[in-house]
Amino acid sequence: MSEKISYSQSGVNIDEGNKTVELIKEKVRSTYNSNVLGDLGSFSGLYSLKSFMGMKEPVLLSSTDGVGTKLKIAQLMDKHDTVGIDLVAMCVNDLICQGAMPLFFLDYIAVGKLDSEKARDIVFGIAEGCKQAECALVGGETAEMPGMYSEDEYDLAGFSVGICDKEKLITGENVKEGDAIIGIASSGVHSNGYSLVRKLFLDKLGWSLDRPMEGYDCTLGDMLLTPTKIYVKLVRELMADFELKAIAHITGGGLLENVPRVLPNDMSASIKKDSWEAADIFSVIKGLDMVEERELYRSFNMGIGLVIVVDKEIADNVIEKANACGEKAYKIGEISKGDEGVVLW
Incomplete structure (x- = not known):
């Protein structure tokens, strides 16, 4: 009989992933507000729009972005607690250009080899960014991808949703000479x-x-x-x-x-x-x-x-x-x- 192999032998450590969740869950919860429904571990993030029902015509705005090769600097310095702020900033700063109030944020972390403490630092930065932007971190995905990245490499992507009453959208259409x-x-x-x-x-x-x-x-x-x-x-x-x-x-x-x-x-x-x-x-x-x-x-x-x-x-x-x-x-x-x-x- 051939030797049995496991997922961990192929480079994916489920236990390390579970440890990561334990390390980040309280920090993630600290970004919640009364509109967040449910908790970590659900298959999707839930966010109530009840408090925005007074808008005449509510419009949802969305933005997605990454941090680019600034991550190479973080990896070379082995300092990972600020790039999460960058990730949030790149998304929410786009939302506000049209007058949206950011509601919630989701992150995607792709790694060659999952290090729970490094992932914790990254997510702590994301949570800090969400607090600065007054939005909730309602979900995320951490993907361990051996063969796609070297063991010390990772990439980040973020996604955010905001809301604005249609009549208050900032469109640029009224810009005129002399402004x-x-x-x-x-x-x-x-x-x-x-x-x-x-x-x-x-x-x-x-x-x-x-x-x-x-x-x-x-x-x-x-x-x-x-x-x-x-x-x-x-x-x-x-x-x-x-x-x-x-x-x-x-x-x-x-x-x-x-x-x-x-x-x-x-x-x-x-x-x-x-x-x-x-x-x-x-x-x-x-x-x-x-x-x-x-x-x-x-x-x-x-x-x-x-x-x-x-x-x-x-x-x-x-x-x-x-x-x-x-x-x-x-x-x-x-x-x-x-x-x-x-x-x-």
Whole structure:
């Protein structure tokens, strides 16, 4: 009789998966609110919409995203407790661009070999991101996939759903010539452009991630792993007091590619490059002078994580309110007629 083999011998450890659930369940429950029905272990996540029945025409909005090759930095540093925040941020920041309030979030973690403590750190970050976004973590999947990833590798994907009354959706259709463009500061590179970052710092310059950054109280790795800022609370505060005509989340493609997505076809954005104070990492990158300027602005957020378009008459009040909410807001330009997309000057 041939020797019997088991699932664990093929590289999938069910017991480690069960251990992971035990390690994360209380942290996941800490994101719940009164709309969450059921508990961990169900085949699907349940979320009641009863509290939104007062909306005239409720619209559900959805977003899915990942963290990209920023995960390579986390894996090289063996630091996994912040990339979950990035994962949530990439999804919920997209939702708020159309005025949605995030309701719930689900995650997918794919690993070569499951390490329950590493998975715990990742999920703890996801839970923290959900708390910052005021949404519930209602489910997830952890897939152990030997042969697809090396033992130390993993990938993340997230999915979020939000809600907005149809009449309050932010569409960009009312943007007009002369409107003010407000930029909200980013915390750093966020979660886009890391292939270029790794090419620049690790491949071309040969810098190590534990290299102390001269003039800054941190290492290169610390700078690069700074979590993506979550703008949900800010936008909800601003929407309560002002008409926000358009919002753009500055992700892959930078200011050059993302701002035109929220403008009418006959409108362009004129943006003044030195009108905001950028995060430290961009001072470092620009100081190296190894990437063409236009490439910088279509690869990175360059210090602006969110762009908001408002009537010029209320721009100063919006900036004041944003700053009072703990953000750094700047008037970075204005809307003009034309089809040039973004004009940097």
